[in-house]
Amino acid sequence: MITLTDFLLVGAVLFSTGIYMIVSKRNSIQVLIGIELMLNAAILNLVAFGRFDKLKNSGQVFALFAIVLAAATTAVALAIILNVYRRYKTIDPDEIKNLRD
Amino acid sequence: MSMIRLMFYVMSFIAIASALYAALSKNLVRSIFVFFVTLFALAGLYVLALADFVAVTQVVIYVGGILVLILFAFMLSRRETLNVIQQRKSTFINMAKVPALILAALFLVVLVNVILKADADNLPWIKEAIAQKNVITPTSSTIDNIGVNLMTTYLLPFEAISILLLMALVGAAHLSRKEGSA
Structure with missing residues (x-):
């Protein structure tokens, strides 16, 4: 069987890839993809630990919650990105310096 | 047993390689579509972790919902500005990315150290769960x-x-x- 450490290592690599994307990308959509990668790494850890809780399924249930939360977050974030694009004509996070006007 | 390990290595290789490609690619569309592959490979990893319901939810919500949403947002914003961003990015490629690379690499080192030190397979509650047959087979x-x-x-x-x-x-x-x- 696959050990728990293997899953955690894969999750760690995905998590740091997500951090790299968030810090280095100059496009809000790619920053959002980085956030999704980090969320997926966390979900992978939840699922891997959830194997050892057959009765209550805590890991899998909270993995489901995290997936739903990610969907809600993405919808709002994309609405914000479209609004920012409409106002500033760019989606580079470094260029957006004002909160309002 | 070795077949499962082989599947695990294939799936995690696909996931990590496509995530790295999505992170390093300069083309936004390409990185969105490669992210599809990452999500599918992660669904495969969830199946290998014996969480088939989470895997199906991942495919339905992430691949079917979130990525279509991201593609919509990309297509609703205009192409010229995206191209301008990409060209300017390629000229500053070395300066802007070194701090991010250092940060990600150091974070990876810390995480791997913590995981290897924690020795997750021998945690007390996991041993207890195995002893009580509270493990998903x-x-x-x-x-x-x-x-x-x-x-x-x-x-x-x-x-x-x-x-x-x-x-x-x-x-x-x-x-x-x-x-x-x-």
Whole structure:
């Protein structure tokens, strides 16, 4: 069987890839993809630990919650990105310096 | 047994390689589509972790919902500005990315150290779960148990999530309406 450490290592690599994307990308959509990668790494850890809780399924249930939360977050974030694009004509996070006007 | 390990290595290789490609690619469309592959490979990893329901949810919500949403947002914003961003990015390629690379690499080192030191397979509660046969085996079906738990033990978080989804729905609709009507 696959050990728990293997899953955690894969999750760690995905998590740091997500951090790299968030810090280095100059496009809000790619920053959002980085956030999704980090969320997926966390979900992978939840699922891997959830194997050892057959009765209550805590890991899998909270993995489901995290997936739903990610969907809600993405919808709002994309609405914000479209609004920012409409106002500033760019989606580079470094260029957006004002909160309002 | 070795077949499962082989599948695990293939799936994690695909996931990590496509995530790295999505991170290093300069083309936005290409990185969105490669992210599809990452999500599918992660769904495969969830199956290997014996969480088939989570894997199916991942495919339905992430691949079917979130990525289509991201593609929509990309297609609604105009192409010229994206191209300008990309060209300017390629000229500054070395200066801007070194701090991010250092940060990610150091974070990876810390995480790997913590994971190897923690030795997750020998944690007390995991040994206890194995001793009490509280472990999901490949033959056990978990979906009915998840449904029962969702409606009994985890009812409060479930309702909290539903209220949050409603708020996100209203908020997204409010944010994306036309500018003049406010």
